[in-house]
Amino acid sequence: MQRILITLLFLLGVSMSGVAGAETSWWQSDWKYRKPISLDAGAAGLGADVGRAPVLVRLHSGNFAFDGVAADGKDLRFVGADGRTVLNHQIEQFDPGLGIALIWVDVPSIRTGVPQTIWMYYGNENAPAGGNGQLTFDPDYTAIYHFGEQDGAPRDTTAYGNHARNALQPADAAVAGRGLQLEGEPLIVPASPPLAVAEGGAFTFSAWIKPDRLAPNQAIYSRRDGAGAVLVGLDNGTPFVEINGVRAAADALLETGQPTHLAMAAGNGQALLYVDGREAARLEAPLPALNADTLIGADSPVALPAEGEGDAFAADAPLAVAAAPFVGAIDELRLSKVARPAALLLADTVSQGAGSRLTAFGEDEQSAGVSHFGFILKAMPVDAWVVVAVLFLMFLASWAIMIVKSRYFGAVARANAAFTEHYRKAAGESITRLRDLAGSGHLGSGIQDRSTLWNLYRIAIDEVKGRQAHTGKIRLSDSAIGAIRASLDAELIRETERMGRRMNWLSTTIEGAPYVGLFGTVIGIMLVFAVAALAGAVDINSVAPGMAAALLCTAAGLGVAIPALFGYNWLAARSEAIAADMSVFVDEFTARLAEESEDGTLDAVAPASRA
Known part of the structure; x- marks a missing residue:
């Protein structure tokens, strides 16, 4: 009897050790290949926990062979560090012929000092299309534009569907794939309830910009509703944020042809301007109520005071543009109904650029056959x-x-x-x-x-x-x-x-x-x-x-x-x-x-x- 019990306990120990080692075991045997993707916030220079964040997985011929994967990437699956949680993802671009893919992955938590490995599975010809792209970004994002469309107006990839009204010329050499080229005509985002901002409310604008020409008072983001106005722009290369005519400018000076991540997060009676993920200016002013169209790359006309009437506005007062248009490329435009924390904006900066320090790719692995029971x-x-x-x-x-x-x-x-x-x-x-x-x-x-x-x-x-x-x-x-x-x-x-x-x-x-x-x-x-x-x-x-x-x-x-x-x-x-x-x-x-x-x-x- 003792020998039997010892044998049973030995088998229990073996099974438990197998379970303990299952942390890196195969997710599902129907997928033939997987690639480990390491996320190291410390190596990326993030000083605080980010929490949930969409991470750009940039695949190219240098880190991925595109062999064994479906032509449209439908068999791609991303699994969390626990080895079993399927992460939502959104494909911005997938072109095996060119050897390039841009995929946004919803990572539940990015923490400093705790590197984690997520897994990209592929190689299942019978896999249905997956991704749940609209769930990749948290619901506080009210509009996201990747500008990856071949033609037509840019489309919002969130569930809100705040698609742009007009089509503009694409910019092929943007930060994350294709961007949008601005030459004086603004991109118009129609007003909608999700984009409405309450007086004293919260809001975040962020985008990658690459100026082709610097000039005074260039508008990058503009929204005017009656007497209320919010403006984010460049003044001879100096980023600034302006609310109801009150401006705060950064000390940084942008250069032409250089991509820069620019963001403005407003809430609690103040607006913070971020340049490449770092706070560059602070404006103590609450947001006005805004429920009008949003202009990207230009400013809307405003009424000028009639001659001899001081600050009064005549009914037939002439219209003028308060800010000059922005000339250059813009990419990864995001609007949020909350004030995004600095850690997230910094994570966007270090993870979305071509030289991302947040992600590191390991060697591809091939399944040796995994039982469904083990899964x-x-x-x-x-x-x-x-x-x-x-x-x-x-x-x-x-x-x-x-x-x-x-x-x-x-x-x-x-x-x-x-x-x-x-x-x-x-x-x-x-x-x-x-x-x-x-x-x-x-x-x-x-x-x-x-x-x-x-x-x-x-x-x-x-x-x-x-x-x-x-x-x-x-x-x-x-x-x-x-x-x-x-x-x-x-x-x-x-x-x-x-x-x-x-x-x-x-x-x-x-x-x-x-x-x-x-x-x-x-x-x-x-x-x-x-x-x-x-x-x-x-x-x-x-x-x-x-x-x-x-x-x-x-x-x-x-x-x-x-x-x-x-x-x-x-x-x-x-x-x-x-x-x-x-x-x-x-x-x-x-x-x-x-x-x-x-x-x-x-x-x-x-x-x-x-x-």
Whole structure:
């Protein structure tokens, strides 16, 4: 029994070590290849935790061969550092012919000092199109323009659908793939409820710009609504932010032909201007209420005061442009309804440029074949492992009971069969003759130690001897024989109870293990839906692993209960068979005892040896 338990514990240790090493095991065997992508915020120079952020994965012939992947990238899947969470992604550009791909991946958390590895899987020709592009960016982004369209007006890639009104000339050599070339005509983003800004509210504008010509008061972002106005621009290369005519300028000076990340985050009564992710200017002014069109690359006309009327505006006052148009390229334009933190804007700067220090690519790996069961094990959360651990303890206990009981019943059955053979031979003359074999050692210690029939026989002989010594008679009365039978019946009941000891644990395992597994399944499914709701992901790839892991708890419960059910029925049958043999022996022995006592052939006996 000890050897069996040691073997089971060894197998448990092996399985747990396999699970511990499953952190980097394959996600799904249907995908043939994967590439590790390391995200190191420390190496990128990020000084604070970023949290959730869209990270640009820039693939080119230098880090990816584009072999084995679908022509449109539909089989691309990105899996988180835990090895099982599917991350949303949005493909901006995927061109295996040119050997370039730009993919935005929704990373749940970027933390300083904690490098993490996400995995890009590919190589499944039967994979459906995936990505959930609109979920890649958090819902506080109200408009995002990658400018990757071949023709037509730029399109907003968020779920809000704030598409631009007009089409402009593309810029092929932008920061992240294709951009937009501005030559004096603005890009117009129509007003919409998601883009509306409440008075004193919050807002963020960010974009990559590459000026071709510097001039005074160039407008990059402009929005005017009545007396309220917000302007972000360049003044002879110096970035500035202006709210209702009040301006704050940065100390930085931009150069022509050089890409720069420019952002303005406003909220709590102030506006912060960021240049390449670093705060460059601060303006203490709340945002006005804005619900008009947004102009990118130019300013809208404003009314000028009529001559001789001071600051008053005449109804027919002439219109003028307060700021000059911006000339150059713009890329990755983003509008948000919240004030984005500095850490996120810095992460955008260091991760979106061509020389990104945030991402590092490892060597491609090929699947050697992974079982679906291994995938399910890897997807199991902590609560599921707790349930499985409880079921495993029930499994060990039930199997230990079944093994011990099986060996015991087997030994008793063999000993009873051997005793019965000796009893039949020795009892040809008298039922008391078998005591002589026990005294001489011919009966064997195995029979005397394990046979329940020998134990009944010994008790009966002791009862016969006691009554013969008490009455001085060899013959026994009917009442004495009845008393002897009562002693044998009592021993039969006690032996039956001993055989049934711990059998109730098996019945508890049979009935309880499925409920324990079902409890784990219910908790697991609740967590799957809760996590999916919080993450905003309801696709099959995001919920299927958790559902499979939850159902594994029920399967584990059945896996514990079914063997226990078969074992219980088998052991109960063997126990009943032994009890039936004992009952038959009691009937046969008392009948022979009464017969020999009546005929006078019953011998005077000495008490049977217990050894």
